[in-house]
Amino acid sequence: MLYAILCEDVENSLSLRAEARPAHLERIQELVDAGRLLVAGPHPALDSEDPGEAGFTGSLIVAEFDSLEAATAWADADPYVDAGVFAKVTVKPYKKVLP
Structure with missing residues (x-):
């Protein structure tokens, strides 16, 4: 099943x-190589592809995981978590409808 990992910096x-x-x-590349990634990317602080110093x-x-627990464990082990980038991480089941 797909899971959305929503992270707040x-x-x-x-x-x-x-x-x-x-x-x-x-x-993330490991998910790509395994064919499990649907989409990944950051939320710019400005309405711009390159927010510069705004970050x-x-x-x-x-991405696809076997269970909510597996997706949560994967998210919890992210280097951004260890580095203190994320203030909050939410993992939810996701159902792709379109396209």
């Missing part, structure tokens, strides 16, 4: 993100 998370980004992307307010990952 702490304020001024840009430097924390930069430090942990390579390890974070490496884990990001969070992230969204939608």
Whole structure:
């Protein structure tokens, strides 16, 4: 089943993100390689593809996991969690309807 992992950043998370980004992307790539990733990316703090110093307010990952528990465990082990980037992480079942 698909699960949405909704992450909210702490304020001024840009430097924390930069430090942990390579390890974070490496884990996401594992989902890509396994054919389990639907979409992933950050929420820019400004209405812009490149928010510059404004940074990001969070992230969204939608991926396939065996269970809610497995998705939650995966989210809890994210390098951004360890680095203190995320203030809150919510994991919910997700049903793709379109397209």
